[in-house]
Amino acid sequence: MTDAPRRTALDATHRALGATMTDFAGWDMPLRYSSEREEHVAVRTRAGLFDLSHMGEITVTGAQAGALLDHALVGNLGALKPGRARYTMICREDGGILDDLIVYRLAEQEFMVVANAANAQVVLDALADRQPGFDAAVRDDRDAYALLAVQGPKSPGILKKLTDADLDGLKYYAGLPGTVAGVQALIARTGYTGEDGFELFVRPADAVALWEALTEAGRDAGLVPCGLSCRDTLRLEAGMPLYGHELSTALTPFDAGLGRVVKFEKEGDFVGRAALAAAAERAAQAPPRTLVGLVAAGRRVPRAGYPVTDAGGTVIGEVTSGAPSPTLGKPIAMAYVDAAHAAPGTEGVRVDIRGTHEPYEVVALPFYQRQK
Amino acid sequence: MDNPQQLRYSKEHEWLSAAEDGVSTVGITEHAANALGDVVFVQLPEVGATVSAGETCGELESTKSVSDLYSPVDGEVTEVNEDVVTDPSLVNSAPFEGGWLFKVKLSGEPEDLLTAEEYTAFAAG
Numbered sequence: 001m002t003d004a005p006r007r008t009a010l011d012a013t014h015r016a017l018g019a020t021m022t023d024f025a026g027w028d029m030p031l032r033y034s035s036e037r038e039e040h041v042a043v044r045t046r047a048g049l050f051d052l053s054h055m056g057e058i059t060v061t062g063a064q065a066g067a068l069l070d071h072a073l074v075g076n077l078g079a080l081k082p083g084r085a086r087y088t089m090i091c092r093e094d095g096g097i098l099d100d101l102i103v104y105r106l107a108e109q110e111f112m113v114v115a116n117a118a119n120a121q122v123v124l125d126a127l128a129d130r131q132p133g134f135d136a137a138v139r140d141d142r143d144a145y146a147l148l149a150v151q152g153p154k155s156p157g158i159l160k161k162l163t164d165a166d167l168d169g170l171k172y173y174a175g176l177p178g179t180v181a182g183v184q185a186l187i188a189r190t191g192y193t194g195e196d197g198f199e200l201f202v203r204p205a206d207a208v209a210l211w212e213a214l215t216e217a218g219r220d221a222g223l224v225p226c227g228l229s230c231r232d233t234l235r236l237e238a239g240m241p242l243y244g245h246e247l248s249t250a251l252t253p254f255d256a257g258l259g260r261v262v263k264f265e266k267e268g269d270f271v272g273r274a275a276l277a278a279a280a281e282r283a284a285q286a287p288p289r290t291l292v293g294l295v296a297a298g299r300r301v302p303r304a305g306y307p308v309t310d311a312g313g314t315v316i317g318e319v320t321s322g323a324p325s326p327t328l329g330k331p332i333a334m335a336y337v338d339a340a341h342a343a344p345g346t347e348g349v350r351v352d353i354r355g356t357h358e359p360y361e362v363v364a365l366p367f368y369q370r371q372k
Numbered sequence: 373m374d375n376p377q378q379l380r381y382s383k384e385h386e387w388l389s390a391a392e393d394g395v396s397t398v399g400i401t402e403h404a405a406n407a408l409g410d411v412v413f414v415q416l417p418e419v420g421a422t423v424s425a426g427e428t429c430g431e432l433e434s435t436k437s438v439s440d441l442y443s444p445v446d447g448e449v450t451e452v453n454e455d456v457v458t459d460p461s462l463v464n465s466a467p468f469e470g471g472w473l474f475k476v477k478l479s480g481e482p483e484d485l486l487t488a489e490e491y492t493a494f495a496a497g
Contacts (some may be wrong), residue, residue, distance in 0.1 A: 324412040
């Protein structure tokens with residue numbers, strides 16, 4: 001990509017806060033404001049404020065909006081109640097994952113599909129390709145929204161100071177329209193951190209005012225601005241996949257251990273059904289590789305692409321994401337490994353870290369689960 | 373950020389103290405520490421190892437990346453900072469002081485090192 005990176009509505013705010021910026025999927029985004037470890041700990045124990053305006057919003061409307069999504073995606077979106085959200089995926093005809101998505105049903109005939117920034121155009125194109133024959137319209141709303149997230153155990157208390165919306169009645173993976181600090185917002189109880197929290201979709205023109213109001217409302221609770229670096233370690237600890245790491249067009253949802261998102265029981269045909277049915281059978285009979293968690297015995301950090309080996313040095317898999325875990329105090333990784341070595345507690349598993357084979361413990365995902 | 377006047381600097385973002393009895397201290401600059409982010413693992417050369425100017429002699433790992441550590445001078449390592457091995461965050465919190473990395477007995481005059489002013493301009497560029 002040779003174009004200058006895009007800037008969010010909060011760009012000047014990030015710079016005034018002294019953020020270290022990074023190019024992420026064509027966007028100039030905050031990587032961190034201070035210490036990424038401190039930002040991570042703030043989200044686990046208090047609250048963090050994120051600018052996620054790079055995420056790609058696509059609106060699908062019309063009498064057959066639900067039917068179109070049932071055809072285009074692997075989930076059962078037509079059955080979703082207005083005000084609720086689902087984690088789902090969009091696949092190719094061969095079952096390969098194009099993106100993972102959150103879909104919000106805003107009304108009977110209106111859905112918002114939220115795609116990863118890097119894949120938003122691909123998802124938009126695929127939805128447009130799959131639209132003919134359905135009484136539904138697909139609209140690119142990437143520029144219509146800024147997205148702010150408040151994540152962490154203190155986030156409900158912080159948000160309550162700024163809105164009359166019924167947050168206690170708002171379940172995990174639900175969303176409702178409301179006013180926050182005088183700003184019209186879609187308030188969603190979703191996130192990518194493993195903590196309770198909210199995502200607020202607002203007009204870009206309102207983003208700065210909302211950021212400032214949240215910062216002020218969260219001051220006493222210890223809310224801090226958080227960058228994408230801690231978002232990555234938070235989602236890794238929570239065992240959540242990241243497209244381009246755990247998910248790709250080379251894998252089906254079943255290969256990624258996420259076959260539960262594929263709803264064969266829904267009405268009508270959907271793109272990828274035949275290939276996914278075969279993939280489901282393959283995964284049940286003879287899984288090729290399995291996504292596992294690895295916890296380091298030592299202090300060297302595994303990185304995406306590093307080989308996983310057995311005690312004899314034979315390659316048995318590959319790291320997809322790795323980082324020092326602030327919560328565990330040790331390096332952790334997700335990796336695809338041969339099924340024979342995938343059981344938690346398997347002995348002799350190593351990661352080849354630039355030539356040194358470091359011992360790792362195989363564990364079940366996630367690494368971290370919040371106390372509810 | 374202020375780069376201490378009494379130090380000299382490499383373009384790989386290491387600093388070198390003035391020699392005392394032929395021994396200088398080496399660390400990475402605050403600019404480099406900030407660019408790395410939280411340092412979580414430090415691999416230093418061994419005491420007695422020979423290091424060469426501009427060549428790698430260790431590793432620094434941060435949350436997001438791993439970077440080579442370069443020696444700014446030729447010499448022999450006389451001491452390494454065990455505190456920073458135990459607590460790598462010292463590289464971030466005190467890069468010019470408690471976060472020093474190793475001491476080296478110089479075997480030649482350091483060349484091509486920058487003054488604080490020159491390094492500040494280089495790092496800003």
